[in-house]
Amino acid sequence: MKPFYFGPEDKALFGIYSAPANGPARRGAVLICYPFGPEYLRSHRALRELSQHLGLEGHHTLRFDYFGCGDSAGDAEDSTVEEWMENLGDAIEELQAASGCDRVSLVGIRLGATLAALRAQADARVERVVLWDPIVNGAAYLQELTEQHRAFMVGRPLPRGWAEEEPPAELLGAPLRAPLREGIAGLDLLALQRRPAPSVLVVSTGPPGGAEALCRHLERLGADVLHERISSHPLWLRHERVDRTLVPLDVVQRITSWLGARP
Amino acid sequence: MNEKALLFGDGKSLVGVVTDPEPSATPLGRGVIILNAGVLHRVGPNRIHVQLARALSREGFVALRFDFSGIGDSRQAGGHEHFVRRAAREVTEAMDFLERSRGLSQFVVVGICAGADHGLQASLDDSRVRGAVLVDGYNRLSLGFGMALHRYRQKLLKPRSWLRFITGRSLTWTALRNLVASRHSIRAVLAPPDSTLPAPEEFVAQIQALAGRGTDLLLVYTGISAAYYNYKRLLRRKVSSAPLRERVRIEHLADSDHLFTLRPNRERLVELVRVWARDRAGRSEAATTAAVRAAH
Numbered sequence: 001m002k003p004f005y006f007g008p009e010d011k012a013l014f015g016i017y018s019a020p021a022n023g024p025a026r027r028g029a030v031l032i033c034y035p036f037g038p039e040y041l042r043s044h045r046a047l048r049e050l051s052q053h054l055g056l057e058g059h060h061t062l063r064f065d066y067f068g069c070g071d072s073a074g075d076a077e078d079s080t081v082e083e084w085m086e087n088l089g090d091a092i093e094e095l096q097a098a099s100g101c102d103r104v105s106l107v108g109i110r111l112g113a114t115l116a117a118l119r120a121q122a123d124a125r126v127e128r129v130v131l132w133d134p135i136v137n138g139a140a141y142l143q144e145l146t147e148q149h150r151a152f153m154v155g156r157p158l159p160r161g162w163a164e165e166e167p168p169a170e171l172l173g174a175p176l177r178a179p180l181r182e183g184i185a186g187l188d189l190l191a192l193q194r195r196p197a198p199s200v201l202v203v204s205t206g207p208p209g210g211a212e213a214l215c216r217h218l219e220r221l222g223a224d225v226l227h228e229r230i231s232s233h234p235l236w237l238r239h240e241r242v243d244r245t246l247v248p249l250d251v252v253q254r255i256t257s258w259l260g261a262r263p
Numbered sequence: 264m265n266e267k268a269l270l271f272g273d274g275k276s277l278v279g280v281v282t283d284p285e286p287s288a289t290p291l292g293r294g295v296i297i298l299n300a301g302v303l304h305r306v307g308p309n310r311i312h313v314q315l316a317r318a319l320s321r322e323g324f325v326a327l328r329f330d331f332s333g334i335g336d337s338r339q340a341g342g343h344e345h346f347v348r349r350a351a352r353e354v355t356e357a358m359d360f361l362e363r364s365r366g367l368s369q370f371v372v373v374g375i376c377a378g379a380d381h382g383l384q385a386s387l388d389d390s391r392v393r394g395a396v397l398v399d400g401y402n403r404l405s406l407g408f409g410m411a412l413h414r415y416r417q418k419l420l421k422p423r424s425w426l427r428f429i430t431g432r433s434l435t436w437t438a439l440r441n442l443v444a445s446r447h448s449i450r451a452v453l454a455p456p457d458s459t460l461p462a463p464e465e466f467v468a469q470i471q472a473l474a475g476r477g478t479d480l481l482l483v484y485t486g487i488s489a490a491y492y493n494y495k496r497l498l499r500r501k502v503s504s505a506p507l508r509e510r511v512r513i514e515h516l517a518d519s520d521h522l523f524t525l526r527p528n529r530e531r532l533v534e535l536v537r538v539w540a541r542d543r544a545g546r547s548e549a550a551t552t553a554a555v556r557a558a559h
Contacts, residue, residue, distance in 0.1 A: 003268035003278050003336065012264045014280070016336055044304050048336060070306050071280050071313060073264065156520045157486040159527040173309030173524045 005073075006064075006094045011088055014071035015064035017098045018055045026058035029101040029206060030126070032092055033112035036184075037174025040069060043109055046247045050107065053256040060099035064091045076175040081115070081183030088119040094225075096125065103127040105197075105259055111135050114187050120196035129197040130255050136210035138187030145171045189214050195223035201258045203251055205232040228254055265320055271329075272356040278336035279305065279329030279357070282316040283365075291323040291544045293393070294361040295371045296354055296385075299377035304335030308375065308522040309376075311529045315373065317536045325365050327357055331381070347384060347459045354385035364387075369393045369547070371540055376402055376521065380460060386473055394479040394543050396536050401497075401523055402490040403460050467497050474510035479543045481512050483532065485519040512539065 002019075005012040020026070030100050031046050034040050053060040065072040066087050068079035090104075105128040108116030113134035120126040135141040149171040153164075168178055176184075190213060200223045204211045215227045232248035265460025270276070284290045297312045299305060305328040306313050316326035331350050332340035340349055356370060362365045371394035386392040398500045461469065473480060482498075484491035489553035495514070502511045514535060519528035 001270070001278075001336070001338075003270065003280075005266065005268055009264045012266070014268060016278070041303055041306075042307075044335065044520065045302070070310070071266070071268070073266070076310065152524070157518050158523070159518045159525060159531075162518075162525070163528070170526055173522065175526060 006095050007090050010073065011067055012073045013064050013067065015062055015091065015094065016051070017095070018051050018061045020058045020060060021055040022058065028167065029060040029062075029095050029099040029104040029260060030054050031088070031095050031106050032061060032063040033088065033106060033108035033116045034063065034065065034069070035110035035112045038172040039110050046252065047109065049247045049249070050252045053252050054259065058258045059259065060095065060101065062091060062095040062098065068188060077177050080179045081187065085119055088115060089123065092123065092125055098182055105129065107255060107259075109133060109217060110139070111184070114138070114176065114189060117189055117192065117196040118187070121192055121194040126197050128199045128259065130201045130203065130249065130258065132203045132255070133205055133209070134202065134214065135187065135212065136183040136189045136214050142181065142185055148172060160222055178238050190217050192221060194215065195221040200225045200226060202256065203226045203255065205248060205251060226258070230254060271360040272353060273543055276338040276340070277329050277353060277356065279327050281317070281361070282320040282326040284323045284325060285321045288323040288456070290365060290543070293369045293371060293540075293544050294325055294358065294365065294367040295319050295326045295373060295540065296325045296357045296370060297326060297328040298354065298374040298381050299331050299334050300375035300378045302334060305330045309524060309529060311523050311532065314529060315533050318533050319540065322537055324539050324540065325361060325367060327361060329357055335364040347381070350381040351388050354381065355389050358391055371395065374537060375399060383469060383496060386478055389468055390476065392478060393547060394481070394540065395473070396481045396483065396539070398483040398532070399485055399488055399490040400482065401460060401466050401493050402488060403493060410476065419504060463493070463497050469502065470498065470511070471507065474506045477510070479510050479512065481536065481539045483514045483516060483535065485516050485521050488521060491515060
């Protein structure tokens, strides 16, 4: 495991590259794409476990923080969807260099899945894509997060003179300035014009949230789509305990086994 | 870019990020070790550890945030060492790393919630710790009447609280719903946790020992927490007299929740720690200079 920074000095991104655990790679390279804000914190452990499982099966993996997120440079207030999409391209390049693989697979969770699908449709280096509880519609997602934020804040102490902006300037601790808000609101996976990859695995652990419509759309675009419904605790849908985390091991194992099979 | 990712500790298994002083800052010769808040990885609740590390680097500190074994990105530790002991040992390894790589010999530890408890233990174990910021530390749940009164006294007097209760939006209802959803028995929920925290009298003795040793302490409490109640019950009277008065500063951020969910509260904590750490480092330097002069 190698934690490192990559990219331009003033916009350096934090990543963790893991080589296959048992000698030379037998599989390929997988870029793991984090979600946004509170869901990033809650899914970090699960995605670390996914990386370890993939490593044991012979994959190279890279996890990284988008600009303004996690350990990466910058402030969340300056983040934009466009920049995060560019970050994905830079991360693919880093993973190619570290692994020696020409082509990579992308695994994204929630908003990370959405960004991964959008990036992949325009990137010939991507061979397979896993969309784990993808955000199909950005505007609906923001509405959902806003409701969670309001529910979370009920009864909690507030700074003196605090008046919530409309729409809120941050959701569950994640700053959300207008450019990022507008960027997320404009995301719509049902508007994809090209398939993200020849093979796509869509995993739904909770309410499908538009995943079925997405699968039909991807099939119309010519992708070979497998939709797995794995009943698991959708940890990112609960606002009550942001300080709790868990690993849905069955999902991790299913993704690992799908990526381990020959395309 | 003044941040570096690293692996350190025995077996190079601990993942951290070190933030060196900004080029424009005068190095203060002190390192700040920022510890995991519960199970959240090193960036902290709502990234507050990253903001804090960068603010401290602008002040001239070297800041290191890292994950304890088994948390965040650090590898699970083998063996049977108790987590509390191991965490304190890993804080020492973090200081060893900064001593070797940056030539530092004085440190401040910062921890929120469980991080505060680990910070307290590490401070007791290693005399290189000259300051500790303990946020909502000793958050031991007490089910006594005093605790209940503390939590609800203010709420009972507010019409808004009653309105929330009647309309089902009260946290009391949320807690009850969670209790039902969690499928735990009432007995399991009400039973005192298998706490790794010291007994109250031992906790007080630890704070007194640190102050007596000359370690500066900033104890921060948020909102209506068990930690704040415990402070009022155990420490409030003692901090008004020597030696605690000289070494212990108390801040009650009554307007903040435990996770610093709103940006003004995050900024307030970062500013509080930055200024306190700077002033204490300056005071220490002045004391050292005076001692050297006196010796001559």
